Amino acid sequence: MAKVLDGLLLLLCAAVCAGAAWMFFHASGQAAFTSMMAITILALVSQNIRLKRRLKELEK
Numbered sequence: 001m002a003k004v005l006d007g008l009l010l011l012l013c014a015a016v017c018a019g020a021a022w023m024f025f026h027a028s029g030q031a032a033f034t035s036m037m038a039i040t041i042l043a044l045v046s047q048n049i050r051l052k053r054r055l056k057e058l059e060k
Contacts, residue, residue, distance in 0.1 A: 025032050 028035060
């Protein structure tokens with residue numbers, strides 16, 4: 001019974017994620033890829049800054 005429930009919850013989660021993705025692309029249109037690229041670049045820059053700080057801590 002637990003496997004069936006897990007499968008149903010996984011399908012529900014997939015449907016919610018697919019709906020959210022559709023709404024994002026539908027609402028943003030042509031700007032979708034630009035906004036995703038901007039979010040990705042910001043995440044990479046922030047992670048790079050965090051890792052540089054961590055590296056300086058470990059060098060001491």
